[in-house]
Amino acid sequence: AQKITQTQPGMFVQEKEAVTLDCTYDTSDPSYGLFWYKQPSSGEMIFLIYQGSYDQQNATEGRYSLNFQKARKSANLVISASQLGDSAMYFCAMSSQGSNTGKLIFGQGTTLQVKP
């Protein structure tokens, strides 16, 4: 069975500094996708970044990068130059690309607070 683990319930970071949000996963599927979503207090889930299991390079999207270590089964999100608007809940999620369903399995989330 697939599982996503986020071990940091809450994190603080000073504005303009970088922060790493941890995510480890467990799957027996050879092909899978890893996603990070941001959920501000307003409630909408905002897609941030995607990493495929066969991608050779770590994904980057603006200030977001994904530190993908396949052998360790980790997919940590790195946010550079934190901004006050980055304060939100962050979810790591996984999908199996070899199955007949694209359902996402989510971790429990990490609440990030950016201090001015």
Next chain:
Amino acid sequence: GAGVSQSPSNKVTEKGKDVELRCDPISGHTALYWYRQSLGQGLEFLIYFQGNSAPDKSGLPSDRFSAERTGGSVSTLTIQRTQQEDSAVYLCASSLVGPGGTDTQYFGPGTRLTVL
């Protein structure tokens, strides 16, 4: 373009009543997903539609829950004889093609259901 929309945004109902939640996916997206977010359970997958058929409905918690999709577009999630444990935020997501590849799910704002 327009994102995923859901209605109503909030629904308060009495225990035992039936409720219908609606989802309008992004135009042209063939895959549609329903998830439930509650404090105790986190984010849980409910059902996946490809077009009008549901290849994966493994996450529906009981036979009180049903969903349909018509015209390859709008979807309705129906909960019959609501119970207090059904209180949660119900999220709908759509993606362009469905399982496999780099298909990203985009979420709606959710419907907050409260069962009194």
